[in-house]
Amino acid sequence: MNAVAAPVATHPKATAIFTCVLAALAGLMFGLDIGVISGATQFIQQAFKISDHMIEWIVSGMMFGAAVGAVLAGWMSAALGRKRSLILGAVLFVVGSLLCGFAWSPYTLIAARVVLGLAIGISTFTAPLYLAEVAPEYIRGAMVSLYQLMITIGILVAFLSDTAFSYSGDWRWMLGIIAIPGALFLFGVFFLPDSPRWLLMRQRDDEALQVLQRLRGNPEEVQREANDIREQLRTPQRGWHLFLENSNFRRSVGLGVLLQLMQQFTGMNVVMYYAPRIFQDMGYDTKSQMWFTAIVGLTNVLATFIAIGLIDRWGRKPILYTGFAVMTVGLGIVGSMMHIGINTHGQQLFTVAMLLTFIVGFAMSAGPLIWTLCAEVQPLKGRDFGIGCSTFTNWIANMIVGATFLSLLNGIGHTATFWLYAAFNLVFIGFTFWLVPETKGATLEQIERNLMAGKRLRDIGS
Incomplete structure (x- = not known):
């Protein structure tokens, strides 16, 4: 190989x-x-x-x-x-x-x-x-x-x-x-091909240069990139030691963990894993449940393009504010409709529309942006450790969400369950305001300097 x-x-x-x-x-x-x-x-x-x-x-x-x-x-x-x-x-x-x-x-x-x-x-x-x-x-x-x-x-x-x-x-x-x-x-x-960076890490310089030549073509660019990688490799990853020694790094790791908890407790994966059950509770038969589930998937794809188009124009925080607000309203109304009772075809379609509105809110904001922010706020020496902690948190929180949704429906009811997730999204607007930095236009080096200087988390992108 x-x-x-x-x-x-x-x-x-x-x-x-x-x-x-x-x-x-x-x-x-x-x-x-x-x-x-x-x-x-x-x-x-x-x-x-x-x-x-x-x-x-x-x-x-x-x-x-x-x-x-x-x-x-x-x-x-x-x-x-x-x-x-x-x-x-x-x-x-x-x-x-x-x-x-x-x-x-x-x-x-x-x-x-x-x-x-x-x-x-x-x-x-x-x-x-x-x-x-x-x-x-x-x-x-x-x-x-x-x-x-x-x-x-x-x-x-x-x-x-x-x-x-x-x-x-x-x-x-x-x-x-x-x-x-x-x-x-x-x-x-x-x-x-193997990653040129990994090959250089293993001192397989000739192979790394061959791969870069195939991918870049320009010999000067190849040599410059190889030198840049070698320079970066001189900064060893020491995440665990940095975590124990440096309180500022612990803040960035904590922020990454919080961001992933926010993403998972929006309730998005509840819909991804249990969409047919949700549509069943709205009164739809099996075939309709499956087709509406497919529409959920299509909405998720299309709304992702909104994030791609806006992330470097609006900035991270305005998009997150918008997304969490949309998700709060969407799930709040779905819960309210469950409380009132979904008895007519018009009420069914309106409730579906509100669920799709929630999907749009997630796909344009917390879906892609959380991953971007988790990478941006970690300093170079601890980036692998920080991203590893946030990724692990993502999956554990994902597992908790997946393992509790039906129990919540059976325990506290449909209305309270959707209102609970709506309340989470409302709280996340506050978390975004107080803790999340705006990193648009900031270099990773600037963010790291501000973090290590002890600036408030919300200001490290300034």
Whole structure:
């Protein structure tokens, strides 16, 4: 598995784009895994005759595996390399998908979902890292955004696939068919080059220069970038020691953790995992539930373009204010409609519209921006540690959300559950005002200097 150039593109710019697009397909696998369980749960519940609580464990098993995978991914990407880590993630994805399709008991299905989670945890850490290291500077932002877009596309494709199989109710095909795109991704990853940065980390300078030459083309640019990487590598990662020694770094790690908690407790993944159940509670039949779930996925994809277009115009905080406000209103009205009673077709459509409004609020704000901020606020020496902590938090919070939603519905009722998540979003507006910095136009070096100088978190982007 030595460094290999992509065989279908010979021009350096085309080679770089081809390489980045292929790596970004890891996001598609992530999205497929998130979306595919949503349409299958009601059929799994009927087949195995299991409780809502067991469904919660089947759903959240993936997030547990992802948390473990994210912890292991940092070591793996350094020891094995970015490419080999992506290969391992793709293998686990195919194996987990097939195990889901052939699961003979609820416990087997939980185990299979944990395997899928390991794959996703590895890939979600490694793919953005690989993209940032191989993408030329002029398309780096676009390629990282493409990864986020691929996640939403994967969710949409999974929802559409579930809708198609819902007519037969065959949940095994719903869960197992994503092994096919997983296998295609696995095949494609073998043609990716190793990361030049990782090769230089391993003192394989000649191979690193060869990869950079294929991706950049200009010998002067290749030498300049190689020198820049060598200079950066002279700053060793010492995150754990920095965390123990430096209170300012602990503040940035804490902010990253808080940001991920905010993202997960918006309630977005509640909708992603349980959309058909929510539409069922609005009075829709099975076919309508599945088609409305697909519309949720499409809305998520389209609204992501709003964030891509506005993030460097409006800035981070105005977009977060707007998103959290929209989500508060959307979920608040959904809860109110549940309280009043959804008795007519017009009331049904209005409630669906408010749920879709909530989706737009998330996809244009907290969805992509939280990940951007988590990377921006961490100082260079502790960036891997800080991002690792926030990523782990994301998956644990995701698991908590997935494992409690049906219990909340059954315990405190539909109205109180949606009002609870609306209240979370309202509180997050305050958190954004008091704690989140505006990083638009600020360099990472400026943010780090302000952080280490002890400035308030909300001012470190000034």
